Amino acid sequence: MNSELSRDAVLGRIGELPALPAVVGDILGALENEVEPTERLVGRINADPVLVARVLGAANSASQGSRQRIGSLLEAITLLGFNRVRQLVLMTALVRQFQPASAVFDPTTFWRHSFAVAVCAAVIAREAAMDEELAFNAGLLHDIGHLFIVIAYPREFEAILARMLAHDTDIVVAERAILGLDHSQIGSAMAEHWSLPGAFVEAIEGHHNPDGRNNDAFSNVVHVAEILSYALDIGTIPRSAVPAFSSRAQAHLGLSWQDVAGRFGEIEAKYRAACLEFGFSPPRLSPP
């Protein structure tokens, strides 16, 4: 096995990835342009029965207790609001598209972690008076580089995990040793390849190394959100540990941990709701 692959060789294979669903590109692109392409979005959702079912299911849960059955997407949007519908569609489309199977990679664990960081990112963004939806989506996407490594370099991925365990180190350290670059660099190249807005490219690239960026605000949010998700033990597995932390990123947001401590219960409950929504076994309400 190559102990270090060239950056160009790795990034040159990004085209082998499954395409990003069109509806995902629409939703993420619309945030930056602040244009609401309602008709196009409704058309895209309506063309996809799985997305329609998810949105109608959520709308009918929300209207439970009233006589009214929600039967159309427009009724569902009126009830749930555009933000919630966009969020549901984005999560559903991403989770469905990226389920790489491997003996050492569990897609459910991956997506639970992504949900956990997304929920933390939205709460931190609110406290820092930043765009909550953009923060949530950046959290959802922050680790997409892992998907590429699992798909394109399955043997190297096993070696990365083995090295991480043997050295009790962060995964990025093991990735740099084995691949020559880490999942945040790969993820940002994927975001560029998919023509996602620059805010996502930067947030993904900087989430493990926010000090390397020019104080990119959403890198800071995702970085702090990921630390918080590990601290609260949401989206984690038994061997998880809090990764390296940049106090500078936190200082740039102007938030202390005490500022977000009052929101820990809300974060846990929102993470639990997302797991329930997607049929991922939710955490117990209290440890066993």
Added chain:
Amino acid sequence: MKMRRLTVPVSEAQAGMCLAADVRNPVGGAVLLAAGTELNEATLAGLRRRGIETVTLDVCDTRTDEEIARQINEAEARISHLFHRHRDNPGLQDLMQCVLDYRRRTLA
């Protein structure tokens, strides 16, 4: 009857449970339901329709003192593991203390 305070998704709240904190409208922040209100099917339906995602409740606590002590011990051990690489990082020690306080408060 001993009570405990839990924040849960609205989908898991049930009629008969009591709110431990005000529920505010996410838009505007007006109080929709005050702390102490006992939830019923109509108020629960109202919360779901308004897009309220979580509520903080006072619920009956059926745990024995031994179970509570064991849960707190396990939570402390888990936190100690999660932070084991950062014993000398002041920023993360600060976060660890916030999480410890939160666990002790919500599990007690």
